[in-house]
Amino acid sequence: MKLLKKDLRLACSPLTPLFLLFACMTLIPRYPILVGAFFICLGIFYSYQAAREGGDILFTVLLPIRKRDAVRSKYLFTAAFQLIGFAVMVILTVLRLTVLRGGVYADNPLLAANFTFLAFALLIFLEFNVIFVGGFFKTAYYYGKPFVAFAVVAFLTVGVAETLPHLPGLAFLGGVEGPELLSQLPLLIVAVIGYFFGTLTACRASERRFEKLDL
């Protein structure tokens, strides 16, 4: 936790908490709201950029800690912001499914705020943790290519998520009615489990790579 505190006080870009506001894109009607998840990751990316420019990795590994703890704290920092953003998305999704139901949200050709949306948001967060953070810790210095790779995959994911409900037999993925939401629930559960185990696996792999890295 000391390292997380250090990341928050010294290495966190002000854009990272600010970009959590993109979780509110969940409320935009007739909009590909999944890009909100991408923007939250972009906000976190700015902290990696600030950390690199601020010599954060070198400063951290020179502290009396285990080298792999530097990686673990970065994953913790990343997941903390993602989960705050996700919590906001969950609250706003529930609002759209209940008190804000109908109105401007009634006629929506794009993916609705539902469990499918939340599942794909978690998938985008996981992609960030695997592709970007994992890629960053291959060198602990270069972040450009891993971020471009993540951005490409994230936008493909948005495309897939927007397409799936239009495919035969998968219309329930875009629905907001009770039975449809119930059918989407397994997808969300798989996404939650996948996010936690995927992030943990990516963290362990990054720790191993980072231990071997010459800085």
Added chain:
Amino acid sequence: MSEVLTVRGLCKTYPAFRLEDVSFSVAPGSITGFIGRNGAGKTTTLKSLLNLVHPDAGELRFFGLDPAEREYEIRQRVGYAGGTNLYYPKKKLGEIAAVTAGFYRSWDAAAWRDCLTRFALDPDKRLEALSEGMKVKFNLALALSHRAELLILDEPTSGLDPVSRDELLELFLDLAREGVSLLFSTHIISDLEKCADSIVYIQNGKILFSGALDAFAESYLLYEGPVTDSQRAAARGVCRSRKGESLLLRRADAGLFPAGGLRAPGLEEIMTHLEREGDEK
């Protein structure tokens, strides 16, 4: 008391560079200058000491402890400052120190306040607002506040003006008097003349000399005058100047040269001659 740092047979191979069998030690309360020209292997060696680079072979002992087993304890007792490293330039000194304090069980808030006064550091200033010399002092202040017994400094004087450099070197002398051991890399020879007790001289990844500074300086003579081929063959390095050639030779080879042309060389002359010889090889 045993050595605060012992390095034995350190090796590291890169595609274009090899660190070969690097061995030296640092005595308690001493100032050891780690010298060599740019690219000789100083930073790689220091990074190996700090576990930032993984050596292919070699043995390290800090305060007699094996870093593979006691890294946490060793890190508590060792401070590092790089002359060119700048951490969190937008952050205030006080904030960086407050965060750093949480990691050291021996952090002494009174020592931190003393360092602020001693080095005239303003905790409300941002790091980027400091001069190069003050940045090094800030790094030293952090290290001294957690009661570091060994300071490893990578080119702490590079980029400093002569007055700031002199001031910093005097500070090193004060710290050594207080019992702190210092190992600092430099390619500025006058730094050593000012404060080092001993030197470790690295050339092309190999240790050329490790020991007392005076013993190193006294082991060479400089000859200026006409030379024969056999005299040239005995030389450890040859440099040319407007006045003609100068030859660096071992004191033991002095008999080969006319006494009138011999004199004691300065450290810079020794290093220049040795490096020129290294280039030719």
